[in-house]
Amino acid sequence: MSRSSDLLARQQSNLAAARAVPFIEDTIGGTLSDEGFRRYLVIEEAFVLTAVKVLGLVVAESPTLDDALDHVTSMSNLVGEQREYFAQLRSRFPYEGDAAALVEESAVLSTHALTLAREEGRAAALVGMYAAETLYLSWCREAAAVKVEREPALQDWVDMHVAPPFVSQVAVLACEVDAMPESVPDEDLDRWFSGMLAAEIDFHNVAV
Numbered sequence: 538m539s540r541s542s543d544l545l546a547r548q549q550s551n552l553a554a555a556r557a558v559p560f561i562e563d564t565i566g567g568t569l570s571d572e573g574f575r576r577y578l579v580i581e582e583a584f585v586l587t588a589v590k591v592l593g594l595v596v597a598e599s600p601t602l603d604d605a606l607d608h609v610t611s612m613s614n615l616v617g618e619q620r621e622y623f624a625q626l627r628s629r630f631p632y633e634g635d636a637a638a639l640v641e642e643s644a645v646l647s648t649h650a651l652t653l654a655r656e657e658g659r660a661a662a663l664v665g666m667y668a669a670e671t672l673y674l675s676w677c678r679e680a681a682a683v684k685v686e687r688e689p690a691l692q693d694w695v696d697m698h699v700a701p702p703f704v705s706q707v708a709v710l711a712c713e714v715d716a717m718p719e720s721v722p723d724e725d726l727d728r729w730f731s732g733m734l735a736a737e738i739d740f741h742n743v744a745v
């Protein structure tokens with residue numbers, strides 16, 4: 538098995554816990570409320586900016602252009618396709634509450650991801666993103682396979698996370714984990730991965 542596969546095998550219970558939050562359950566089952574979707578749009582757009590910042594730090598610490606290339610592509614997808622998704626929905630699904638307070642309530646995920654990148658470096662940032670994106674690929678694949686009626690904009694979000702660009706992004710992160718030297722111990726990989734998933738749980742629990 539590869540190092541990334543071994544990591545996923547060790548983290549199955551944490552992935553299952555992160556997948557079991559009400560927001561994901563409701564999205565998969567087609568029962569997410571309109572208010573839950575509106576809240577999610579606010580906090581997820583804020584985290585997409587965080588993901589851009591984290592990948593920017595990854596790129597800044599990349600030793601070669603080849604090492605930076607795939608992460609620049611991922612950043613482009615975030616500031617392109619995903620930014621456009623949120624921009625188009627702001628007027629259609631306005632959040633009537635205090636958006637700034639809602640973002641602050643969900644800030645645990647952004648704080649955790651940026652702390653990993655800034656304080657523990659490129660490897661930690663990559664493993665944290667691998668945890669987050671593996672979770673999303675997994676539950677969106679599950680949702681895509683469940684034929685229920687969803688808000689079309691929510692279905693678009695699910696579809697975006699099973700499409701080739703996103704699948705490739707997760708594969709790139711897996712390759713980065715595989716390439717990490719033995720000087721980066723499994724204990725660090727597990728700590729970075731599980732910590733990100735714990736923050737994902739807190740983040741998603743703000744949506745519903």
